[in-house]
Amino acid sequence: MLALFRVDPPATRSREAKCQHAGMSVDGYRAMTSALRDFLDLVATAGPGADVDALTTDLRRWTDRLAPHRVDESRRVFGERFDLPDRGQTMTPLFVPRLVTTVRAEGVARFGEYFLGSNGAAHGGAVPLLFDEVLGHVVLARGLRARTAYLHTEYRAITPIGRDLTVRARVDRVSGRKLFLTAELSDGDAVCAESEALFVELRDGAP
Ligand SMILES: CCCCCCCC(=O)SCCNC(=O)CCNC(=O)[C@H](O)C(C)(C)COP(=O)(O)OP(=O)(O)OC[C@H]1O[C@@H](n2cnc3c(N)ncnc32)[C@H](O)[C@@H]1OP(=O)(O)O
Structure with a gap:
């Protein structure tokens, strides 16, 4: 993060x-x-x-x-290319957005071999990395300066490497500067992982 x-x-x-x-x-x-x-x-x-x-x-x-x-x-390009499927960065598993609005995002995710943990399953740390990325697109679509305060991830089944997966994120609730979001990663009908997150809008003048 x-x-x-x-x-x-x-x-x-x-x-x-x-x-x-x-x-x-x-x-x-x-x-x-x-x-x-x-x-x-x-x-x-x-x-x-x-x-x-x-x-x-x-x-x-x-x-x-x-x-x-x-x-x-301020002058870097890495991660700043929102016209490209991966924002022009290699740090996260590939996320190709199909839809990004102020309330939800959906797209295809793919974990390359680089993100292998073991036995065909993606590294456990790479899964929340993907969720933070996808949730970040929703928060950014709202035009907010915000940061992840927490991101809780539940691993329901292994996340396979080298396959197109579906990832969905949405805003569940907004309370003042707090945005509560959830996300889900699935392989066909099988849910691989779910996440609950809090993003907090920064105060004016916060770095
Ligand atoms: C497309 C691009 C994708 C990229 C996405 C990347 C997004 C990121 O990863 S951001 C980087 C990772 N995150 C960080 O570095 C955050 C580090 N933490 C911070 O900066 C601060 O703690 C921050 C901004 C989250 C909150 O600080 P601050 O603005 O002072 O808020 P604060 O006044 O303490 O709290 C505001 C509210 O949030 C709540 N809150 C804050 N943190 C938490 C938390 N961890 N758990 C639960 N509640 C919390 C407080 O209880 C408070 O609630 P209420 O208003 O009801 O009393």
């Missing part, structure tokens, strides 16, 4: 402007994060034959190429 919502709702921000500001092509950034997701999945599945020494040399070169381009948080 890392991100802090910004004041401006996504619809008012120009992703193209952000990319151009960062000297990147709009499509190029999408391709890069997609390639990175594929790479992380293959890192997770790599067996003993993989040439890790050569890969490490390449990875160091990538790092050296990016190092001169560090910018402060």
Whole structure:
């Protein structure tokens, strides 16, 4: 649970402007994060034959190429591309929204191999990571600056890796600055996990 919502709702921000500001092509950034997701999945599945020494040399070169381009948080593109299915980030399992409103969100979720815990089940920590992401879309659609105060997750069945799952989130109740939300992750008719969360709208002037 890392991100802090910004004041401006996504619809008012120009992703193209952000990319151009960062000297990147709009499509190029999408391709890069997609390639990175594929790479992380293959890192997770790599067996003993993989040439890790050569890969490490390449990875160091990538790092050296990016190092001169560090910018402060306000100018970053990672996680800010709401025009892309994954917001242009690789930190969470993939969430492709089908519907996002001020009261609910729904979409397809997919846990790549990178998110494997063991025996075909997604890592238990990756499931609330997905829920926080999906709930965050609903809260952000309301144009609020808010943060997760708690996120309780119940694991009903294993969350399978590498399959399209359905995730739904909704606002249950609003009380002053408090938003009570619930979310559900399912594999067909089988419920994998459920979550109850409280998001609290920040006070004026709160960082
Ligand atoms: C699309 C993008 C997706 C990204 C989504 C990412 C969202 C996130 O992960 S945000 C990052 C993770 N969260 C955090 O770092 C939060 C850290 N905590 C905080 O900042 C503060 O504790 C915060 C903002 C939650 C509440 O602080 P503050 O504004 O001072 O509220 P405070 O006055 O204490 O409480 C307000 C109300 O909430 C209640 N409340 C606050 N925290 C809790 C809690 N953990 N449990 C139950 N109730 C709580 C209080 O009891 C109070 O209720 P009432 O008004 O009825 O008396």
